[in-house]
Every structure is written in C-alpha cells, then in structure tokens.
Amino acid sequence: MRVLIIDDDPDLRSLLGHYIKQRWQDAAVDEWDPLERDVPGADFPLGSYQALILDYMLGRGDGLDWLAKLKRRADCPKVLFLTGAGNESIAVRAMKAGADDYQRKQELTRERLLTSLHELTAAENEKTVSRELAARMEAHSLGAKVRIPGIKVLRLIAEGGMARVYLASREGDDEPLVVKILRREVLKNKTALERFMEEYALVERIQSRHVARIYDHGQSEEHAYLVMEFFEGGDLNKRLAGTALDPLEAMRVFRELMFALGDIHEKGILHRDLKPQNLMFREDGTLAILDFGIAKHIDAIDRTREGEVLGTPRYMSPEQVQGRALDLRTDIYSAGVLLYQMLTGEHLFEGDTAVEVALHHLNTPPPALPEHLQAYQRLLDKLLEKDREGRFRNADEVIGFLARKLEQGPGPADRTMRLH
Numbered sequence: 001m002r003v004l005i006i007d008d009d010p011d012l013r014s015l016l017g018h019y020i021k022q023r024w025q026d027a028a029v030d031e032w033d034p035l036e037r038d039v040p041g042a043d044f045p046l047g048s049y050q051a052l053i054l055d056y057m058l059g060r061g062d063g064l065d066w067l068a069k070l071k072r073r074a075d076c077p078k079v080l081f082l083t084g085a086g087n088e089s090i091a092v093r094a095m096k097a098g099a100d101d102y103q104r105k106q107e108l109t110r111e112r113l114l115t116s117l118h119e120l121t122a123a124e125n126e127k128t129v130s131r132e133l134a135a136r137m138e139a140h141s142l143g144a145k146v147r148i149p150g151i152k153v154l155r156l157i158a159e160g161g162m163a164r165v166y167l168a169s170r171e172g173d174d175e176p177l178v179v180k181i182l183r184r185e186v187l188k189n190k191t192a193l194e195r196f197m198e199e200y201a202l203v204e205r206i207q208s209r210h211v212a213r214i215y216d217h218g219q220s221e222e223h224a225y226l227v228m229e230f231f232e233g234g235d236l237n238k239r240l241a242g243t244a245l246d247p248l249e250a251m252r253v254f255r256e257l258m259f260a261l262g263d264i265h266e267k268g269i270l271h272r273d274l275k276p277q278n279l280m281f282r283e284d285g286t287l288a289i290l291d292f293g294i295a296k297h298i299d300a301i302d303r304t305r306e307g308e309v310l311g312t313p314r315y316m317s318p319e320q321v322q323g324r325a326l327d328l329r330t331d332i333y334s335a336g337v338l339l340y341q342m343l344t345g346e347h348l349f350e351g352d353t354a355v356e357v358a359l360h361h362l363n364t365p366p367p368a369l370p371e372h373l374q375a376y377q378r379l380l381d382k383l384l385e386k387d388r389e390g391r392f393r394n395a396d397e398v399i400g401f402l403a404r405k406l407e408q409g410p411g412p413a414d415r416t417m418r419l420h
Contacts, residue, residue: 001121004049006032008059016053019110034058039066047075050121055082056090064093071098078120082108088176088230092169095154146181146220151227153179162192176230181223193224206267210260212280212290233281240276244345247373254339255402256287261335262395265328272326274334275312313354314347318386321358329388332398336383343373
C-alpha cells in the first residue's frame with residue numbers, strides 16, 4: 001500500500017504514518033506539507049498512491065479547494081477527508097466533491113483510521129475480503145443505489161439491527177441529514193416493516209423539539225427509508241464514554257429527558273427502548289429522543305401480543321421483561337436506569353447474558369448510590385421501583401419532584417444541587 005498524507009501538522013502526519021506502517025509493514029507513506037508546497041501539479045504521480053489523506057484546514061489553503069482540484073484528475077486515488085468535530089456540513093461538501101470517506105479529526109483513532117483505509121483500498125489490494133468487510137462494502141454501495149427525491153445519500157456512518165444509517169444532504173444545500181435504510185432481511189418481515197414505517201407517523205404526531213425531526217419516509221424500489229435530522233453532538237453513549245457525568249450535567253440531561261417523555265406521553269405514545277444510543281444532542285446541547293422503531297401508541301394493542309418482549313435488556317422495566325401490558329411507567333423505569341448510569345458511569349445491572357441482565361430487573365434490588373451521590377437516592381428509588389404502583393406515574397410527577405426538592409445557590413459560580 002502507498003499513501004499520501006496532506007496536512008499542515010507535522011506531528012499528525014508522522015502519527016498517521018506510524019499507524020499505517022504498524023498495520024501494513026510494507027506500506028510506503030509520503031508526507032506533503034501544504035505550508036511549503038502548493039497543491040500537487042499535473043507532473044506529480046498521484047496515481048501511484050492507493051489512498052490520499054487530506055485535511056480540511058491546510059494552513060494557507062482550503063482542503064475543499066484542494067480536493068476539488070485533485071478529484072478533477074483521472075489518476076486521483078481514494079480520498080479520506082479529515083474534518084473538524086461538529087463540521088458535518090464540511091463533510092457533506094467533501095463527500096459531494098468526491099471524497100470517498102471522512103473522519104472527524106478530533107475523534108480519529110488508530111482503529112478508525114485503519115478501518116477506513118482498509119475499506120477504501122481492499123478491492124485493489126486484496127484478492128479476497130472477509131465476510132464482514134464484504135458486508136460493509138456492500139452497505140456503502142447500497143447508499144448510492146437508493147434513490148430518494150431531492151436527497152443525496154453520501155456515506156454509511158452506522159449500522160443497527162434493523163437499519164443502516166447514512167450521512168446525507170438535500171441536493172440544494174449542504175445541511176447534513178441522516179437517512180435510515182431498512183435492512184433487506186428485515187424488509188421481508190411484514191411486522192418489522194410496519195413498525196419501521198409507523199415511526200414516521202408517530203413522530204409526526206408528537207411535533208416536539210425533544211424528538212428527532214423526520215423529514216420524509218417512503219420506499220425506493222425494494223428499500224424502505226426515513227430521512228431525519230443530523231445530530232452534531234452525537235448520542236449519550238458517546239458523551240458518557242464509560243464514565244460518569246458531572247452530577248449537575250447528569251441532572252440537566254435527565255430533566256430534559258423528562259420533558260421529552262412528557263411530550264411523547266401526552267400523545268399517548270410509549271417509547272419502550274430508551275437507551276444512551278437513542279438520546280441525541282444537537283449542536284446547542286439540547287436533547288432529542290431518537291428511534292421510535294418499537295414505540296407504540298398506548299391504545300394500539302393489535303401488534304403487541306401477550307408475552308411479547310421488546311427493548312434492550314439493560315434498560316427494560318420489570319413488566320417489560322415479563323411481557324406484561326405496559327403503560328407510561330415503563331419509560332419512567334428506563335429513564336431511572338439511564339440516570340443511574342449517568343451519575344455513576346456504570347450499568348445498573350451486569351450479567352454474562354441478556355437473560356441474566358433482564359432477570360436482575362425482576363429480582364435484584366438496585367445498588368445504592370455511592371456516598372457522594374446520596375442526595376439523589378430518593379429520586380432513584382422511586383424511579384426504579386420494581387412494583388410500578390410505587391413508581392412515579394408519569395414525567396410530570398418526576399418534574400414536580402425535581403422542582404420541589406431542587407435548591408440552587410445564589411449565583412452561577414456557587415450553584416449547588418441537593419435532593420432531600
């Protein structure tokens with residue numbers, strides 16, 4: 001493999017080159033300093049490289065301009081474009097200009113770098129590819145095949161059990177969007193397809209700033225899709241990163257979650273799958289709930305058979321584990337599990353299997369909070385009552401509890417929070 005790195009930071013160029021040579025010992029890595037040299041000219045052997053890593057900020061030059069010039073050449077190799085965190089509009093412009101992949105520079109890890117280069121160059125460098133990589137390459141190409149009026153699907157950014165998620169944008173502007181495309185194998189399941197398409201109708205009914213906006217939905221040949229807003233701030237899972245939040249921040253997020261549940265529950269809708277991956281943050285820090293794939297109107301019982309278990313075991317309510325009829329209190333319990341994780345950085349229950357974790361929700365008392373978090377114990381106890389009759393009945397009751405028990409200091413510099 002031969003790679004060209006164009007970046008104005010010599011330390012980053014050296015680090016990326018080191019990672020590449022660690023992975024591919026016979027790799028040749030050349031560095032290009034845009035502070036010393038202009039964009040490679042026609043006499044430069046660009047076609048001798050299998051991949052090009054190009055930064056979006058080049059000191060005295062614009063990476064997007066360089067990308068456009070390089071992509072006009074017939075011998076331009078695959079391009080991995082580096083953007084800044086939260087600059088998805090730059091990523092959209094880069095992908096439209098011909099970049100083959102992008103990575104947020106501030107979040108670029110060794111694994112992400114090597115995975116991207118592997119995917120970009122596998123067809124050229126390997127006679128056979130692994131089943132996993134072949135599936136990823138197929139998923140990348142799928143986005144280009146799906147035709148959605150007025151929308152350009154750009155790049156696979158995530159995969160879930162039901163759908164693949166792509167970065168996209170409107171053809172007329174560079175605002176980043178997300179397109180969820182239902183997996184082909186799920187598409188054959190009539191019930192799963194109905195749930196996927198019902199997500200649009202449910203969210204449209206809610207009309208809340210605390211819920212992810214869905215702009216369009218439909219089917220393109222054999223593919224079902226949703227067009228949604230893009231969240232620059234990522235999800236709660238990313239924000240936690242295996243650690244606890246500051247208690248004040250945890251309570252801020254939790255309070256926003258309660259307002260979100262209030263908006264949802266007011267319309268008679270249960271989410272039923274609250275988890276960190278489904279709590280998203282916009283650029284301004286506001287929270288919105290995502291993924292209503294198994295959400296349900298509380299009066300709709302035709303597709304919820306007795307004994308049916310839906311959700312994620314770590315965050316299921318006891319009645320959800322038992323397959324009982326659900327009400328608003330199932331989401332309240334799941335929110336309590338999330339609050340415990342935000343405050344402690346740990347899961348409420350651990351287990352070797354999903355079944356073992358689920359059974360803990362039925363039979364195991366929640367662990368007490370550590371001493372420095374004892375002020376939140378009463379709140380958590382009432383959120384996590386195994387008997388839902390002893391639980392908060394709805395989000396409004398939780399918000400009222402917070403309002404009554406919250407005490408703030410005299411000013412921002414001396415602000416404290418205590419729950420009694």
